[in-house]
Amino acid sequence: MGSYLARRAAFLLMSLVLAMLLIFVLLRLLPGDPANALLSVDATPEQIEAAQQQVGSNLPVHEQLVRWVGDVMRLDLGTSFISGTPVLPDIVSRLEVTLPLTLISFVISVMLASGIGYVAAARAHTRLGVAVTAVAQLGIAVPVFWIGLLLVWLFALELRLFPSGGFPREGWADPLAALRSLFLPATTIVIVMTASLVRYVRSATLDVLESDYLRNAQALGSGFGEAFLRHGVRNASVPVISILGIELASTLLGAVVVESVFTLPGLGSMLTKAIAQHDYPSIQGILLVTTFFVLIVGFAADVVQRLVDPRLRSSLSGAHA
C-alpha cells in the first residue's frame, strides 16, 4: 500500500503540474492581450504600455510562466482586473455557497441512490424494479437547468414555498435562511445525480447478487442479510467509489449552471461573470482551483478504493492499470 500511495501521489503531483501548464497555455492561446481588459478603446500607447507592465504581458512567455508558478506557490492568484481585489479570497468567499451546495447534494444523493439502486437490483424483474430503472433513465436524459426551471415554477412561483433564487446577504449568519435558499438548487442537483448514481449502484448490486460467493456464504449457513452485509456491500462499493469521485467533481462543475438558474453568488456565477468581462486572473484562478479539486478527489477515490478492496492493493501494476 505504501509504495502504491507514493506512486499515486507522484502521479497526482505530475497531474497538478500539467494542469497548471495547460491552464497557462490555454489562456495564452486565446486571442487578444489580457491588458486590453484594462484599457478603453482610445487608449494611448503609453497607457497600453503601462497596462501591459501591470499585467506582465510584455514579458517573454517563459518569464510570465515562472512568475505565475511562483505566485501560485505563494498562494497568490493575482488581482482581479475588474474589482481590483485579490482573486483567492474572492474564490474562498464564493466557495461558502458552492461547497455546501455541492457537499449537501452529494451526501443526500449517495444515500438515496444506495437505497434506490439496491431496490432496483433486488427487485430487478418486478414492476417496481423496471419502473425505477426507467425513471433513472429519464433523469439522466434531462438538462439540469430544466429541472431547476420546473422546480422554480412549481415550488417558488406557484406554491411560494421557497425563494426562486438568490442567497441571504448575511450568508451563513442566518443558517435557516441560507439553507432555505439552497433547498431548490440542492434538490435540482440531487434529482440528476441520484438518477445517474442509481444505475451504477444497481449494476454493481446485480453483480454481487448473482455472485457465487454470496450463494456460498448462504450455503454455509449465513442468513441473506448477514451474507450481503459482510460480503456484498464491500464488493459492490468498489466500482461505485470510482464513479463517486467523478460524480463529486462533476457536481461542483454542474454547479456553474445550477447557480445561474437560481442566481446564487457562488463560484459558477463568478466564472460566468469573469468570462463575460475577460477578467483573466479570475478565470485562471477559478480554473486552477476547480481542476485541482477534481484531480485531488480522483486521487482520494483511488486510495479509498484500494483500502476497500485488498485485491487491488496487491496488484503490482501502476497508478492507472
Added chain:
Amino acid sequence: MSLVLGMVLLVAVGIVGLVSVFWLPYDLADTTGGRLEPPGPDHWLGTDKLGRDTASFVMVGTRIALTVGLSSMAIAMALGVIVGLLAAFATGWVDDVQSSLLDVVIAFPTLLLAMLIGAMQGASLTSAVVSIGLAASAVVARLTRILAKGLLRRQFVTAARTSGTSWPRIVVIHLLPNMWPTLVVTAALIFGTAVLAEASLSYLGLGVPPPNSSLGRLLQGAQSTVLTAPWGAVAPGVVIMVIVLGANSLADGLRERFDPTRRERR
C-alpha cells in the same frame, strides 16, 4: 427493446429536424402572433413574448441540437481514436506523462472549456461544436488507449508481429475490429452528452447565437415568463430529453447486441 426504442426516438426527432429545413409553420422573424399565446390551432406550442411561434423555434432548435451532437461526436471519435492508439504504443515515462495529461484534460470540464472558447472567439455554431468535440475526445482517447493496450498484450498480436506484420496493419486488422463495438456504444453516449452540453452552453448564453434557434436558449427565454406562460418551458426540455434518452437507449441496445451475456439483465 432498448435498441428499438432508441432508434424510434432518434428517427422521430431526426424527421422533425429534416422537415425544419424545408418547411416551418412560421418564419423565425415572424412576430405577427399575439404575445405569450397559449398553445392552439394557430400556434401549436404557443408564442413567445415577442409574438413568435414557439413550434417553429423548437423545430429549428431540434435541427441545431442534432447538428451539434453529430459534429461534436465525429470530432471526438476521430481525434480520440487516433490519440488513443498513438498513446497505446507509448511505454515508460512517456506513457505516464501522456496518461496523466489525458487525466488532466478529462478533469478539465467540457463546459468550462466550451465557455472559454465561446467567450473569447465569440459564440458560434463552430466554436460550440469544436469545444464540445475537443473536450469529449479526451474521454475517447483514454478508452481507446486502455482497450488497445489490453489487445496489444494478447497472443494474436505477438503472433502477427513475429510473422512480420507491420504495426499499422496490426492496428487495422487486429486492434480496430476488436475495439469497434465498444467505440460505437461510446459514440452514442457522446452524442447524448454533446446535446446536453450544447443546451447548457446556450442556456448560459454562450452557445449557438441568434438568429439561429437553440433549445437551451429557448429555455432561458422561457424562464422569465414561466409564471404567465409555463408552456414555453415544456417543449424544448422534452425534445432535449427525447434526443438524449434516444441516444442512451441506442447505446444500451447496441451493448446488449454486442455482449449477449448482458442481455437478460436489462
